[in-house]
Amino acid sequence: MKILVVSAHPEPQSLNASLTRFAVDHLRAAGHEVRESDLYAMKWKATVDADDFPGGDDFPGGDDRLHVMAASERATLDDRLTADVAAEQEKVRWSDAVVLQFPLWWFSTPAILKGxxxxxxxxxFAYGPKVPPPYSEGPLAGRRALVSVTAGARATAFSDRGIHGALADVLHPLQHGLFWFTGMAPLEPFAVYGSNDLPEETFEAAKQAYAARLDGLFTDEPVPFRTLVGGDYDHDMRLLPGVEEPGLRGLDLHVRPRD
Structure with missing residues (x-):
């Protein structure tokens, strides 16, 4: 299978860099094809601006304002995206699965990965009126997605009653808002906690656990998010009354009951 690994950490000797190298080596040893995008090594430009859409009039409506969605769609369909963006889109198209490796900074991704x-x-490319509808039938359907994240806090702080909130909720913008929205099937995230001072024996155990998750990249059950077209939502994209299990609240409403 073909796997794209995208990593985001500025230090080549960091825990995240070590996990990235481990994942790439492990996947290749298992017979997969792997491509990498080390965003810091690539000096990736993190901000969207008019320079991303060269060679055309990308101020629709005649008001001299940049409308990013409309401009990006026109540039995408006209094959006018910058070379760096086009190359990364090709990697995503090529892939059967995408793995994101990053440290959890301020409850989100590093800015370079968000960029x-x-x-x-x-x-x-990933959304819009001229591609399949979002939430399970998006244009990137058929691909798997795995988040591998490091966090300085202990695991209990990210539990259901932990002060940081459940990790599934913290990562909801990626799991549901990026992967599931575009049609990818997200797996349960892999996390290494206490990452600021990780003992060697703990790192070895983490690598073994990560290897098991990588081995299940194409066989583990994805998070069973509800589909937009499966009859659970009304025309305003609101969950229909009575669909959820009694007592469920918040983001858990959008996950189907597991067997």
């Missing part, structure tokens, strides 16, 4: 998402997942 990769903002610039690569353009209208006309």
């Amino acid at each position: 990769w998402i903002d610039r690569v997942f353009t209208a006309g």
Whole structure:
């Protein structure tokens, strides 16, 4: 299978860099084809601006304002995206699975990874009126997705009653808002906690656990998010009354009951 690994950490000797190298080596040893995008090594441009849409009039409506969605869709469909964005889109198209490796900074991704998402997942490529509808039937359907994240806090702080909130909720913008929205099937995230001072024996155990998750990249059950067209939502994209299990609240409403 073909796997794209996208990593985001500025230090080549960091835990995240070690996990990235481990994942790439493990996947290749298992017979997979692997491509990498080390965003810091690539000096990836993280901000969307008019320079991303060269060679055309990307101020629709005649008001001299940049409308990013409309501009990105026109540039995508006209094959006018910058070379760096076009190359990353080709990697995503090529892949059967995408793995994101990053440290959890301020309950989100590093800015450079958010910028990769903002610039690569353009209208006309990952969403928009001219591609399949979102939430399970998006244009990137058929691909698997795995988040591998490191966090300085202990695991209990990210539990259902933990002060940071459940990790599934913290990562919902990626799992549901990026992967599931564009049609990818997200797996349960892999996390290494206490990452600021990780003992060697803990790192070895983490690698073994990560290897098991990588081995299940194409066989483990994805998170069973509800589909937009499966009859659970009304025309305003609101969950229909009575569909959920009693007592469920918040983001858990959008996950189907597991067997």
